Amino acid sequence: MKNISKLLVLLFSLIGCISCQESETEKAILKSEVTANDLLPLSATSFVLSEEKSEENFDSLTWTPTDYGFQSAVNYTVQFDVEGNAFATPINLANTFELTSGFTVGNINKSLLEKGVAGGTAVNVEFRVVSLINEEVAEVYSSVEKVEITPYAPSVLSPLYINGDDQGWNFDTSLDFNVLGIGEFELIGTFTNGSYFRFFEEKSWEASQLGYGDFEVVDANLTEAGDGDDNFIFSGTTGVYTMTVSYATKTITMTAASTPELYIVGDQNGWSFDAVTWLGGGKYEGTVTITNGQIFRFFTVDGDWGSQQYNYTYFMDGTLSDNLTGTTEGDANFTYVGADGTYKYTVDLYSKSFIIQE
Template sequence: MKKIYILLSFLTALGWSYSCSDDHNPVYTAGQEVSGQIITPQTGKEYVLEIDKRYEVIETFQWSRTEYSQPLGVRYSLQADVEDGNFESPVLLASLTTQEVSFTGEQLNAAMEKLGLEPDVKSLVKLRLASNAYGGEEGNVPLTQFPTLSSEVIDIYVTPYEEERAYPENLYMIGDEFSDGNWSWDAEGVVQLIPVHGKEGEFWCINYFTAGKEFKWAPKRAWANDFNALDTNTGFVLSGGNAAVEADGVYMVYINMKSSEIYIEPAQVYGIGDCFGGWSAEPILFNIAGDKITQTTTGTGGLRMYAGSSIATSDWWTREFVIMDGKIVYRAGGDELAGVDVAAGKTVRLDFRAGTGIIN
C-alpha cells in the first residue's frame, strides 16, 4: 500500500509539473485557430469627419474573439491602409486586449492624416484585425510559437478635415554671415524671410551663402523654437547642429511649414511682362555672377520680376518683387505691386544680400 501511495504521489507531482510547463509554454497545434473578424463597422460604411464635431465619438469598432487551440490571452491590433496598400506598413489604429475601441473624430482624422489622405476628399480605407497570442503568469508574454492571425479586410470610406494649426507669421535666418559672426539676433544682417502670398506657413528668400558657413531659422528674433531642419530637407547639410551649403553661391531658400519641408537650390530669378518680351512670351531668366543678379530689358513697360522655386505650388506673382527707390520691395502678403516703368535696353542689377536694386 505504501508503494502505491508513493507512486500515486509521484505521478500527481509529475502531472502538476507538466501542467505548469504547459500553461507557460503551450504547444501550438496547427489548424485549430479561428481569427477574430471585424463586426462594426461593416464594409462600405462612410464617415465624413467634421472639425466642429472632432471631440465626439464617431464610431465604436467591435470584433469577434480570436480562438486558438487552447485558452490563451490575445492582443488585437486594428490596422488601416490606403486603397492600393497591402498592409506592409499599415497605420496602427489601436492595440488592446478587449474586443472594442471607440474613436473620436479627432483621433480618426489624425490616423487618416498618417495615411496621407487628402482633406475634404472621400477616400477608400482598408481595415483589418491582427491577433497575437499572449501567455505567462500575468498574460503579458508574447507567444511567438503561435502565428499572427488576420481578419478579412473590410473597406470603409473616410472624408477627413484639414487640421487647424498655428503656423508662424514670420521666419528669420541667423548665421555666421548673417549676424556679424556672433549669432546675435540684434545684428542688422539677420534675414527676414518673405511670406508667400496667400500661402500660410510658406516663406522664401534669396541670399548669397558661403560654403561651410552655418545658419538656422526661428519664428522670432530670439532663441526659441529655432530649427536647423524639418522632416524633408534638400540642398544643404547639417553641420555642428546647424545648416550649411556645400558650395558658394546665390541660393533660393523655400520653407513650407505645412509640409515640413526646406528646399535650398541655386537661385532662379525671372523677368516677365512688357519689359521682357510681353505677356505672351516665356519669362526671361536673370544671369548670376558672384553675389549679383542681372538682366537687360528687351521692351518698355512695367518692370515685373519673381523668384522661381522647384517646390512652390502657387502662381509666380505670389513670390513677386519690384525695385522702388533703389530698394527691393516684396509683395509678400500685400496687394499687387505697381510695376516701375523701364525702357528697353536697361540693365537691372539685384543684390539680395543688401536688399538693393539698380536700373541703368
C-alpha cells in the first residue's frame, strides 16, 4: 500500500512539472500578414563614382526590422536594380543579420557595368532589402529607395576563373577566361564528365564566387550539384569545349571544340614547326634551346605559313620577359636578347603574356 501511495505522489509530481513547463513556454506564432519594413533614404540622391575611390565605402544603407510577430534571426539581403526593371534581375550586394550594411564603390560600379550601363552615363537605380527567416516562409520586401548613379569605365576589366575537380581545386592550375568585355567571358578547356567546379572572380578562396544559382540560362552540359557551394557538375561527354559566360544575360553556353595548337617557329629550330604544350584556356608551355639574337614567332597550324600568327605586335602591350624584344615591321618577329641556353617558357594568349625563364 505504501508503494502504491509513493507511485501516485510521483505521478502527480511529474504531471505538475509538465504543466508548469507548458505554461511557462511561449509559442512562436507567425503573423498572418507581415508588414514590409522601411529602407531609410541614402545620404544623397545622386552619386558620381570614380576609380580612385573604388575601395571606399559607397554608402551605408539602414532599415527597420521586419516584424514577424516573434523574436527571430532575420537574414537581410540588400538588392538593387535599374529603375523600370521591377527587380526582375536584381543584383545582391550584401547579406547580413544586422540592420545596416555597406559596400564598396568598386562593387556597385562593377554591378552596374555588368548590367550594361556605360561608364560615364547616369542611371536611376532602386534599392531594397529582402527579409528571410525560413525557406518555408515567404520573403518580405522593404520599401524602395531611388538614387541616380554615374559609374566609371574601369582601366582594367575584371577577370573570371574556373576552379574545380579538373584543376585539383588549385588556383595555380585554374582555367582563366579571356575577358571579351565588361562581364563577358570566353575560354576553351578540357571538361571531365562528373567533375565539379564553380567560378571565382579572383584566385582566392575569399573571392566573390558564382555558382549554378547565379545564372538563369545554363548549358545542357551542366547540372546543379545541389551542394553547399552551389557548384556545377559537368554532365556532358569528356572533352574539349568552348565556354562563354555573360553576366548581362546570366547565361552559360558550351560547344565542343578541337584541342588548340601552337607552334614556335624561328632561327632556333631552322624555321621548322615545334609544338607547344597546351595547358588549358590560353596557356601554353614549352622548352627552347636558343642563342642571343635569334628571331622567331608562333603559328597555330603545323606547317601552315598562312595560319594565324602570334608575334611581337600581339604581345607588345602585354607582359614580356626582359630577354625578349622585337619589331612591329614585316613579320614582327620576336628577338631573343639573353644568354645562350635551354629554357622553359610560358605563353598566355588571353593575357598576352610571354615569358622565357632563364
